[in-house]
Amino acid sequence: MAQVVFAVVAVLVAFVLFRLLRAGRIREKYAALWIVIGFGVILLALWPGLLIATARAVGVAVPSNLLFFGAILLLLGVTLHLSLEASNLEDEVRTLAEEVALLKTKLSAPLPDALPADPADEA
Amino acid sequence: MTAAARTLVIMPAWNEAAVIGDTVRELLSTVEGVDLLVVDDGSSDETAAAARDAGAAVMVLPFNLGVGGALRAGFKYAWENGYDRAIQVDADGQHEPSQIHAVLAGLDQADISIGARFSGVGDYSARGPRRWAMSLLAAVFSRVARTRLTDITSGFRAANRRAILQYTRHYPAEYLGDTVDSLMTALRAGLTVVQVPVAMRPRQGGEPSHSPVKAAIYLVRSVFALFIAMTRAKNRVPLPTLGSAPELEATH
Numbered sequence: 464m465a466q467v468v469f470a471v472v473a474v475l476v477a478f479v480l481f482r483l484l485r486a487g488r489i490r491e492k493y494a495a496l497w498i499v500i501g502f503g504v505i506l507l508a509l510w511p512g513l514l515i516a517t518a519r520a521v522g523v524a525v526p527s528n529l530l531f532f533g534a535i536l537l538l539l540g541v542t543l544h545l546s547l548e549a550s551n552l553e554d555e556v557r558t559l560a561e562e563v564a565l566l567k568t569k570l571s572a573p574l575p576d577a578l579p580a581d582p583a584d585e586a
Numbered sequence: 587m588t589a590a591a592r593t594l595v596i597m598p599a600w601n602e603a604a605v606i607g608d609t610v611r612e613l614l615s616t617v618e619g620v621d622l623l624v625v626d627d628g629s630s631d632e633t634a635a636a637a638r639d640a641g642a643a644v645m646v647l648p649f650n651l652g653v654g655g656a657l658r659a660g661f662k663y664a665w666e667n668g669y670d671r672a673i674q675v676d677a678d679g680q681h682e683p684s685q686i687h688a689v690l691a692g693l694d695q696a697d698i699s700i701g702a703r704f705s706g707v708g709d710y711s712a713r714g715p716r717r718w719a720m721s722l723l724a725a726v727f728s729r730v731a732r733t734r735l736t737d738i739t740s741g742f743r744a745a746n747r748r749a750i751l752q753y754t755r756h757y758p759a760e761y762l763g764d765t766v767d768s769l770m771t772a773l774r775a776g777l778t779v780v781q782v783p784v785a786m787r788p789r790q791g792g793e794p795s796h797s798p799v800k801a802a803i804y805l806v807r808s809v810f811a812l813f814i815a816m817t818r819a820k821n822r823v824p825l826p827t828l829g830s831a832p833e834l835e836a837t838h
Binding site for chain 1: 625643644645646647648649651655658659662663666759
């Protein structure tokens, strides 16, 4: 029974991701990872033996612990990735704000004495 | 540095409508031979209008970027408009306009000149963890800069064209990034620093907090900012030296 629930959840996640991706609401670089995770979850839900065999091979006594370990590692990676992207975006937004301010200042009529005439310009 | 060196005073201001007019008027009437740019850091009050009425050129940021953000925008303005020197001055009147030329004079010896309190002039004092933080910063920076520096967090700083270029590349918007990080990165990029003793007035916006908890947090954050700045990867594009690169010469 639990297996069915897991499989349904996995398929649901993959479906929602695919729809978001198709509607252009999520960029591929973020969705790719999630789609891989979605397929992984479907695989494990359909063939639980896979997890048990892997746990035995790596030497983990309780297979679910291996699953938790993998899941936590993945989530850590995803949040780190999001932090990086957010920092990147903040930098880009800041640069754009500066550019806009510079352009607006250039466009608005400067005070006559804001930039004093320079001898080199008149020469 | 020629006599015709063009100098820009950069004054970041965030919701300073109450005092900016007086600060601008005093500066324009006391200091000769400089242009003034007020950078309105996304104020929600009439800061920009007040500064404009008082006679300053004003650059308005679309939203609040923090002091470091406003300053980098100001340095970009200075760079693009071919200024030879730029000096940052607080909008709250803490920095005396009469001292501007003293701080600028430091640029004859170095790329960056810091107007410093505690240098025997003025009557500023700090105690407890805040004082430790300042002493620690002073000790580390003096070592790296190979010159005696006592007031790292002073916002009264002048830059020549080479330092302006460095600031346009790296001037963090984070807390303490505008002082500690920007200066350390500039030093590690090979710029030289000198400090000039100046008198400062008490802040019009109230005294800095004397709460020991806040002072302790300040200490921790200083150490953290210092650690980040000192371990940051160096810029791979080296700064050109003065006299060797045409873009560092005055563009006028």
